[in-house]
Amino acid sequence: MPFPFDLIVSIIDLPTVAASAVIALFVAAYAPHRMRALVIWIAQYAAFVALVLAAAVAGRQGYAMGGAIGRADGLNELGQLYYAVVGAIAGGLAGLTLGALVFALFFVLIEIKENTKG
Numbered sequence: 001m002p003f004p005f006d007l008i009v010s011i012i013d014l015p016t017v018a019a020s021a022v023i024a025l026f027v028a029a030y031a032p033h034r035m036r037a038l039v040i041w042i043a044q045y046a047a048f049v050a051l052v053l054a055a056a057v058a059g060r061q062g063y064a065m066g067g068a069i070g071r072a073d074g075l076n077e078l079g080q081l082y083y084a085v086v087g088a089i090a091g092g093l094a095g096l097t098l099g100a101l102v103f104a105l106f107f108v109l110i111e112i113k114e115n116t117k118g
Contacts, residue, residue, distance in 0.1 A: 020046075021106065029113055040110060047103040054099035055092045062091020 027039045066087020070080030 025110070025113075036114075040107075043110075044107075047106070051096060051099040051103065055096040058095025058098075059088045059092030062094070063088035065091070 021043075024039050024043050027035060063084045064087075067080050067084035069087070070083035073079075073083075075083065
């Protein structure tokens with residue numbers, strides 16, 4: 001099983017996402033108001049898709065790790081399934097929480113830039 005970072009990179013191309021965020025911040029800083037509103041609107045929906053994807057990937061990783069822990073503890077199939085489901089729930093919640101934190105900081109920076117006079 002690949003390391004979790006390798007799994008995420010295979011699904012989401014992180015350098016492309018980072019470059020897109022930098023371009024969006026640049027456009028939001030220097031473009032006219034209508035263009036900024038369009039970029040922020042698109043970024044909100046892209047952030048939602050990324051949050052759902054992050055929660056799904058983290059949930060799948062939690063499922064795999066929970067099942068592996070159940071097998072390592074020598075549990076029967078029902079015990080392994082229990083560990084896997086608990087791992088999937090914990091992983092999904094962790095992915096959703098961390099993704100929401102990252103995008104909340106991103107949108108706070110946009111809002112600060114929007115409200116700063118200069």
